[in-house]
Amino acid sequence: MESSHRELKEQAWLANVEIPRRGLAIATFGNASAFDAAAGVMAIKPSGVPYPTLTAADMVVVDLAGTVVEGTLRPSSDARTHLVLYRSLPGLGGVAHTHSTYATAWAQAGRAIPILGTTHADHLAEDVPCTAVMSEAAASLDYETETGNQILEVFRTRNPLHVPMVLVAGHGPFTWGTSADQAVYHAQVLEQLAQMAFVTRSIHPGAPRLPEHLVRKHFERKHGPAASYGQRK
Amino acid sequence: MESSHRELKEQAWLANVEIPRRGLAIATFGNASAFDAAAGVMAIKPSGVPYPTLTAADMVVVDLAGTVVEGTLRPSSDARTHLVLYRSLPGLGGVAHTHSTYATAWAQAGRAIPILGTTHADHLAEDVPCTAVMSEAAASLDYETETGNQILEVFRTRNPLHVPMVLVAGHGPFTWGTSADQAVYHAQVLEQLAQMAFVTRSIHPGAPRLPEHLVRKHFERKHGPAASYGQRK
Amino acid sequence: MESSHRELKEQAWLANVEIPRRGLAIATFGNASAFDAAAGVMAIKPSGVPYPTLTAADMVVVDLAGTVVEGTLRPSSDARTHLVLYRSLPGLGGVAHTHSTYATAWAQAGRAIPILGTTHADHLAEDVPCTAVMSEAAASLDYETETGNQILEVFRTRNPLHVPMVLVAGHGPFTWGTSADQAVYHAQVLEQLAQMAFVTRSIHPGAPRLPEHLVRKHFERKHGPAASYGQRK
Amino acid sequence: MESSHRELKEQAWLANVEIPRRGLAIATFGNASAFDAAAGVMAIKPSGVPYPTLTAADMVVVDLAGTVVEGTLRPSSDARTHLVLYRSLPGLGGVAHTHSTYATAWAQAGRAIPILGTTHADHLAEDVPCTAVMSEAAASLDYETETGNQILEVFRTRNPLHVPMVLVAGHGPFTWGTSADQAVYHAQVLEQLAQMAFVTRSIHPGAPRLPEHLVRKHFERKHGPAASYGQRK
Numbered sequence: 007m008e009s010s011h012r013e014l015k016e017q018a019w020l021a022n023v024e025i026p027r028r029g030l031a032i033a034t035f036g037n038a039s040a041f042d043a044a045a046g047v048m049a050i051k052p053s054g055v056p057y058p059t060l061t062a063a064d065m066v067v068v069d070l071a072g073t074v075v076e077g078t079l080r081p082s083s084d085a086r087t088h089l090v091l092y093r094s095l096p097g098l099g100g101v102a103h104t105h106s107t108y109a110t111a112w113a114q115a116g117r118a119i120p121i122l123g124t125t126h127a128d129h130l131a132e133d134v135p136c137t138a139v140m141s142e143a144a145a146s147l148d149y150e151t152e153t154g155n156q157i158l159e160v161f162r163t164r165n166p167l168h169v170p171m172v173l174v175a176g177h178g179p180f181t182w183g184t185s186a187d188q189a190v191y192h193a194q195v196l197e198q199l200a201q202m203a204f205v206t207r208s209i210h211p212g213a214p215r216l217p218e219h220l221v222r223k224h225f226e227r228k229h230g231p232a233a234s235y236g237q238r239k
Numbered sequence: 240m241e242s243s244h245r246e247l248k249e250q251a252w253l254a255n256v257e258i259p260r261r262g263l264a265i266a267t268f269g270n271a272s273a274f275d276a277a278a279g280v281m282a283i284k285p286s287g288v289p290y291p292t293l294t295a296a297d298m299v300v301v302d303l304a305g306t307v308v309e310g311t312l313r314p315s316s317d318a319r320t321h322l323v324l325y326r327s328l329p330g331l332g333g334v335a336h337t338h339s340t341y342a343t344a345w346a347q348a349g350r351a352i353p354i355l356g357t358t359h360a361d362h363l364a365e366d367v368p369c370t371a372v373m374s375e376a377a378a379s380l381d382y383e384t385e386t387g388n389q390i391l392e393v394f395r396t397r398n399p400l401h402v403p404m405v406l407v408a409g410h411g412p413f414t415w416g417t418s419a420d421q422a423v424y425h426a427q428v429l430e431q432l433a434q435m436a437f438v439t440r441s442i443h444p445g446a447p448r449l450p451e452h453l454v455r456k457h458f459e460r461k462h463g464p465a466a467s468y469g470q471r472k
Numbered sequence: 473m474e475s476s477h478r479e480l481k482e483q484a485w486l487a488n489v490e491i492p493r494r495g496l497a498i499a500t501f502g503n504a505s506a507f508d509a510a511a512g513v514m515a516i517k518p519s520g521v522p523y524p525t526l527t528a529a530d531m532v533v534v535d536l537a538g539t540v541v542e543g544t545l546r547p548s549s550d551a552r553t554h555l556v557l558y559r560s561l562p563g564l565g566g567v568a569h570t571h572s573t574y575a576t577a578w579a580q581a582g583r584a585i586p587i588l589g590t591t592h593a594d595h596l597a598e599d600v601p602c603t604a605v606m607s608e609a610a611a612s613l614d615y616e617t618e619t620g621n622q623i624l625e626v627f628r629t630r631n632p633l634h635v636p637m638v639l640v641a642g643h644g645p646f647t648w649g650t651s652a653d654q655a656v657y658h659a660q661v662l663e664q665l666a667q668m669a670f671v672t673r674s675i676h677p678g679a680p681r682l683p684e685h686l687v688r689k690h691f692e693r694k695h696g697p698a699a700s701y702g703q704r705k
Numbered sequence: 706m707e708s709s710h711r712e713l714k715e716q717a718w719l720a721n722v723e724i725p726r727r728g729l730a731i732a733t734f735g736n737a738s739a740f741d742a743a744a745g746v747m748a749i750k751p752s753g754v755p756y757p758t759l760t761a762a763d764m765v766v767v768d769l770a771g772t773v774v775e776g777t778l779r780p781s782s783d784a785r786t787h788l789v790l791y792r793s794l795p796g797l798g799g800v801a802h803t804h805s806t807y808a809t810a811w812a813q814a815g816r817a818i819p820i821l822g823t824t825h826a827d828h829l830a831e832d833v834p835c836t837a838v839m840s841e842a843a844a845s846l847d848y849e850t851e852t853g854n855q856i857l858e859v860f861r862t863r864n865p866l867h868v869p870m871v872l873v874a875g876h877g878p879f880t881w882g883t884s885a886d887q888a889v890y891h892a893q894v895l896e897q898l899a900q901m902a903f904v905t906r907s908i909h910p911g912a913p914r915l916p917e918h919l920v921r922k923h924f925e926r927k928h929g930p931a932a933s934y935g936q937r938k
Contacts, residue, residue: 028498032261032431033424035358054469083460083468105358107431111438114356115446123580124643125501125571142452149456176449177357191499198498198573204442205577209670213581216642219608223615227549235549236520265727265893268824287935316926316934338824340897344904347822348912375918382922409915410823437908494731589813590876591734591804660731664806671810675903679814682875685841689848693782701782702753 011049011067011076014042017100018049019062021186025104026057028194036104037082040186041092043099046070048092052079083150090154091182095166100186102193105178108200109193112136113173119196119203121215126199127224128235129170133215134196135160136173153177168229171196244282244300244309247275250333251282252295254419258337259290261427269337270315273419274325276332279303281325285312316383323387324415328399333419335426338411341433342426345369346406352429352436354449359432360457361468362403366448367429368393369406386410401462404429477515477533477542480508483566484515485528487652491570492523494660502570503548506652507558509565512536514558518545549616556620557648561632566652568659571644574666575659578602579639585662585669587681592665593690594701595636599681600662601626602639619643634695637662710748710766710775713741717748718761720799720885725756727893729803736781737801739885740791745769747791747800751778782849789853790881794865799885801892804877807899808892811835812872818895818902820914825898826923827934828869832914833895834859835872852876867928870895 009015021038025031034057039050049065066077068085070093082088088101104110112119112134119134121127126134137156144152157172157180170192171181181192206213215221228235242248254271258264267290272283282298299310301318303326315321321334337343345352345367352367354360359367370389377385390405390413403425404414414425439446461468475481487504491497500523505516515531532543534551536559548554554567570576578585578600585600587593592600603622610618623638623646636658637647647658672679694701708714720737724730733756738749748764765776767784769792781787787800803809811818811833818833820826825833836855843851856871856879869891870880880891905912927934 032427052470053467080470105431107434108438110356110358111435111442114435114439114449115443117443122642123576125576139450140453142450145452145456149460176355176453194498198571201573202577202580204438205574205670206580208441208674209577210581210583216580217605217608219611220606220642223611227615234519237518237546265897266890285936286933313936338897340900341904343822343824344901344908347901347905347915348909350909372916373919375916378918378922382926409821409919437904441907588875589809591809657732664731664804667806668810668813671807671903672813674907675810676814676816682813683838683841685844686839686875689844693848700752703751703779 009063009076011042011045011047014040014045014047014049015065015067016062017186018051018065019060021100021102021190022051022060023057024187024190025102025193028190030104030106030190030193030197036102037084038100038102038186038190039082039085039088040100041098043092047075048088050085050088051082052077053082055079084153086148086150087154087157087180090151091157091180094154094158095161095182097167097184098182099184100189101180101182102186102189103178103180104193104197106193106197106200108204109173109179109196110177111204112200113175113178116175119173119200120207121221122203122206122213123216124220124224125202127216127221128228129192129195129199130168131221131225132164132169134171134173134199135164135169137175139175242296242309244275244278244280247273247278247280248282248298248300249295250419251284251298252293254333254335254423255284255293256290257420257423258335258426261423263337263339263423263426263430269335270317271333271335271419271423272315272318272321273333274331276325280308281321283318283321284315285310286315288312317386319381319383320387320390320413323384324390324413327387327391328394328415330400330417331415332417333422334413334415335419335422336411336413337426337430339426339430339433341437342406342412342429343410344437345433346408346411349408352406352433353440354454355436355439355446356449357453357457358435360449360454361461362425362428362432363401364454364458365402367404367406367432368397368402370408372408475529475542477508477511477513480506480511480513480515481531481533482528483652484517484531485526487566487568487656488517488526489523490653490656491568491659494656496570496572496656496659496663502568503550504566504568504652504656505548505551505554506566507564509558513541514554516551516554517548518543519548521545550619552614552616553620553623553646556617557623557646560620560624561627561648563633563650564648565650566655567646567648568652568655569644569646570659570663572659572663572666574670575639575645575662576643577670578666579641579644582641585639585666586673587687588669588672588679589682590686590690591668593682593687594694595658595661595665596634597687597691598630598635600637600639600665601630601635603641605641708762708775710741710744710746713739713744713746714748714764714766715761716799716885717750717764718759720801720889721750721759722756723886723889724801724803724892727889729805729889729892729896735801735803736783737799737885737889738781738784738787739799740797742791742798746774747787749784749787750781751776752781754778783852785847785849786853786856786879789850790856790879793853793857794860794881796866796883797881798883799888800879800881801885801888802877802879803892803896805892805896805899807903808872808878808895809876810903811899812874812877815874817872818899819906820920821902821905821912822915823919823923824901826915826920827927828891828894828898829867830920830924831868833870833872833898834863834868836874838874
């Protein structure tokens with residue numbers, strides 16, 4: 007059968023295979039999706055399928071209401087969390103969820119990752135935020151949708167394209183970007199930031215945050231109107 | 240000579256070669272076995288043979304009384320521990336024993352691995368238990384059988400298929416499942432949980448256990464009667 | 473078009489591709505340059521180009537005043553920091569900048585790496601120095617040039633060929649040598665020293681510096697007039 | 706030219722190339738030698754040659770007095786340390802010296818590695834000993850010979866074949882065995898023990914030594930007259 011979403015599925019698949027390749031998850035852990043805002047659909051990894059056997063054709067296409075519109079496999083059990091993000095955070099073209107070791111450890115500690123250096127400031131200008139632990143009341147509702155709602159709570163006061171990552175307390179990281187590829191890139195960056203912050207605070211428990219003037223400098227070098235990083239487009 | 244247990248030996252061999260491939264042991268450390276409950280025999284790695292030279296034909300087939308029924312090599316020195324588990328814990332199709340770094344460190348610390356997040360709760364709904372240190376009296380009996388008995392002590396009050404892993408204090412992890420392949424998968428998951436718990440408690444020594452309502456939610460998502468994870472069979 | 477700096481660009485490119493190969497940076501992080509003192513130009517990595525797609529022809533040739541003299545891509549955003557070093561520190565043939573995990577963690581902690589053993593003393597005879605955090609006043613000037621100036625401050629009283637590495641506080645390491653290849657070698661050595669020092673101080677927070685008589689012994693074995701290491705030239 | 710020590714050089718070379726392959730050293734760090742007790746010569750790595758370019762023909766053959774009897778390259782700067790061990794510790798067929806991360810960190814901490822579990826007890830029945838820091842007086846003599854003498858001090862009261870490894874304080878590990886291959890195997894085991902002990906004591910600073918009855922049990926399983934590990938010879 008001819009797919010109406012061949013490219014979207016290809017993008018989602020490429021992003022998913024990068025998750026284990028970059029050491030961000032073992033076995034079937036983690037998932038990535040690609041979003042087509044015009045069509046109002048995302049392509050996402052099927053549930054519980056190991057990465058080495060995954061093909062682009064296996065990707066499941068789901069509309070914003072959660073209905074499967076293409077694909078014979080069940081979507082990832084985290085699909086409804088992805089959908090909450092696409093419905094409410096404007097500009098997202100991809101979402102990734104991993105169980106990478108150090109980012110998950112910070113999430114398990116229930117702690118935001120402090121902004122301690124320029125590697126961090128090159129990507130976001132504040133601590134990597136951490137959600138509250140989900141209450142028993144919320145967990146008794148639709149769990150995956152509520153996970154998304156916990157994240158939205160954090161982004162009431164933040165621009166998701168300026169802070170493209172979050173820790174879900176007791177669970178692990180979700181990251182995103184303008185594409186599925188960028189979402190996985192942010193998952194890799196987050197894991198690096200999480201490990202560096204762990205080592206920094208082990209060396210010096212009182213290591214201070216990067217001063218605000220350096221945070222701004224680095225973030226604007228990459229993201230401001232006067233950005234000087236990368237090649238001119 | 241024609242083998243009566245060709246498939247069982249193949250399963251045991253495949254599981255054993257995954258141990259070093261997944262970074263769970265160096266040199267000749269560790270071993271996995273596959274159990275055929277109907278025939279009452281297990282196939283296990285021979286003792287002291289390095290993984291790269293191992294073949295399926297090298298696997299040693301041993302009956303539940305410990306008698307070698309097929310194979311020219313000596314079985315793993317831990318064979319009698321595997322046999323105790325197959326004799327007493329119903330439903331096991333495979334057992335794995337590794338010396339993976341972080342799981343062994345928790346075993347050496349004599350501490351259960353606390354359930355700190357959903358990666359853990361996806362696989363078991365409680366701390367990874369740790370046996371008592373073996374007494375001098377027990378160690379003077381058949382040591383490998385007594386190691387199995389230390390494990391059984393822990394499973395008097397636990398369902399081994401719900402808690403498919405244990406730490407033997409001062410020694411290292413044993414894991415199992417309905418197949419040898421699943422036993423090694425659980426060894427890999429355990430190593431991941433052990434590393435995450437180490438980092439979490441280094442970041443925040445007082446990091447609390449995952450609340451019970453989230454433990455249940457995740458465990459039942461994968462294992463309960465209303466499991467929503469993976470593909471429908 | 474024929475290049476006037478073919479060899480220099482080749483050296484710079486070879487050094488850059490070693491950065492991810494030796495695990496010193498992910499994605500586009502980090503950069504290395506090669507300097508031709510006679511011609512007064514350096515070849516450096518272009519900004520924001522991922523390592524796997526990099527070619528020798530992509531290297532950008534820049535003169536000591538910062539003018540691009542060859543190449544169609546923008547030079548690394550850190551180019552002006554490299555230029556400060558080539559202008560002021562005599563004898564440098566290459567500079568490398570990475571975001572390697574452990575060296576960056578010490579930089580984020582704002583701490584010099586103590587000289588705790590002979591691996592360290594084989595390469596430099598004192599702690600790896602760490603700059604001050606850049607003031608708001610300095611950061612409001614040309615940021616990359618000021619980063620270089622922060623480093624020069626440290627080398628007022630040090631021989632840069634005897635101490636071929638520095639941590640920029642809150643940022644990460646810069647290393648150098650008589651060639652681009654040696655600069656990357658020093659980046660790799662620094663990462664090893666940084667990890668060993670982290671583990672040493674975790675095991676024993678009061679671990680003392682290597683006594684001065686052993687520091688001298690090892691440094692002179694490799695670098696003194698009576699050096700006994702390596703092959704006679 | 707025909708070599709009189711072709712096999713010995715081959716053994717030394719094979720052991721040396723395993724050092725970086727097993728992640729025990731970067732660049733030119735570390736060295737291994739093979740000893741022919743009957744001929745009274747050892748073959749050892751030349752000084753400062755990177756592992757990837759090393760060939761068996763590069764190995765340098767040195768007699769017990771330290772005279773090069775075959776080879777055109779300079780022997781490793783640690784050669785005289787190896788010779789002290791071959792001259793004074795009976796039964797050695799190979800020696801390895803690495804700068805592996807965790808073993809070196811314990812050496813830099815100046816601490817013996819405590820025997821915390823059976824992985825350790827399978828290989829030696831006590832803590833991995835650590836020498837004293839070399840005095841200024843000793844360091845002013847022949848440094849490499851004195852390093853060997855520091856090690857001998859530790860083995861006045863120990864059987865080197867029962868304790869095939871030592872930490873030189875502020876420096877790093879030396880290991881040995883009945884062959885060069887076994888020496889490198891012990892270097893790899895030591896690195897594993899060092900990492901496990903670091904993690905164990907990080908999890909639980911008061912983690913106790915393995916009780917003596919379990920130490921004996923494991924050591925004798927592999928090494929005693931009633932050894933049950935491995936294949937019968």
